[in-house]
Amino acid sequence: MPENTGLKFTMPAMRILENEHRYLSLLMEEWHALVLWFEHDQPVLEESRTQLHKLRKAILEFTGPLKKHTVKEETFFFPLLGSYIGFEQGPLVGIQEEHREIDGYIGHFLHYTEGNIDMLPLEDIRAAVKDAGEAFEVLTVHFVKEETVIYPMAEHQLSAKDKERLSQQLNTLIT
Numbered sequence: 001m002p003e004n005t006g007l008k009f010t011m012p013a014m015r016i017l018e019n020e021h022r023y024l025s026l027l028m029e030e031w032h033a034l035v036l037w038f039e040h041d042q043p044v045l046e047e048s049r050t051q052l053h054k055l056r057k058a059i060l061e062f063t064g065p066l067k068k069h070t071v072k073e074e075t076f077f078f079p080l081l082g083s084y085i086g087f088e089q090g091p092l093v094g095i096q097e098e099h100r101e102i103d104g105y106i107g108h109f110l111h112y113t114e115g116n117i118d119m120l121p122l123e124d125i126r127a128a129v130k131d132a133g134e135a136f137e138v139l140t141v142h143f144v145k146e147e148t149v150i151y152p153m154a155e156h157q158l159s160a161k162d163k164e165r166l167s168q169q170l171n172t173l174i175t
Contacts, residue, residue, distance in 0.1 A: 008147065008151075009151060009152075009155060010155065011154065011155045011158075011163055011167070012163075012167040012171075013077070013154070013163060013166040013167040013169075013170050014151045014154060014155055016167070016170045017073065017077070017146070017151065017170065018147060018151065020065075020069045020072075021069075021143045021146070021147065023174070023175070024062070024065060024066055024139075024143075024174075025140075025143065027058075027061065027062045027065065028062065028136055028139060028140075030058050031055055031058035031059050031062060031132065031136075032133075032136045034051055034054055034055040034058065034132075035129055035132050035133045035136060037051055038051065038125075038126065038129045039133070043122070045121075045122050048122055048125050048126075049117055049118050049120065049125065052117050052120070052125050052128070052129070053117055055113075055129065055132060056109075056110070056113045059106065059109060059110065059132060060110070063106060063110075064174075065174040066102075066106075068172075068173075068174035069174050070099055070103075072169075072170050072174075073099075074096070074099065075169075076166060076169040076170060077154070077166060077170065078092055078095070078096065080154075080158065080162055080165075080166055081150065081153065081154050081157070081158070084157045084158065085153065085157065091145070091149050091150055091153070092150070094145070095142070095145060095146060095150055098138060098141075098142045098145075099142075101138050102135055102138050102139055102142065105131045105132070105135035105138065106132075106135045108128075108131045109128050109129075109131040109132045109135065112124065112128040112131070113128050
């Protein structure tokens with residue numbers, strides 16, 4: 001009897017991407033807990049700055065693996081699937097737009113928190129944290145869309161040869 005790993009996909013390439021989502025989700029949960037602290041507590045300025053330092057560090061640690069995952073999808077997976085389903089409209093268009101949206105929210109957060117955080121007023125801290133929260137929300141929905149629409153599409157539509165080639169291309173670490 002096969003081991004129950006909890007993974008949904010049988011195609012090795014989709015399992016790689018699904019595993020990467022799981023790892024990225026674990027990292028996201030770590031920094032999202034800090035975002036929630038800002039939303040649910042009544043933070044004072046000094047504690048907010050301390051928490052913002054932690055949040056920035058956690059997001060910076062997250063961005064490397066996220067970027068590697070995104071590059072793999074955009075370099076290998078999306079072009080291949082697009083050759084089957086098209087590039088002009090449909091799910092790939094929305095998924096790629098979400099990649100840009102996620103990058104924008106994270107980039108905005110990092111831009112506004114670079115430099116001396118200890119000089120930021122509370123309202124600027126809250127605005128930056130809001131961008132981190134938006135990134136989390138978009139990422140969460142994005143992963144679900146990929147796993148319920150895009151990845152199953154690939155499992156059903158790609159040829160055996162393309163599945164094997166994609167698996168080899170995606171079989172790299174994101175850490």
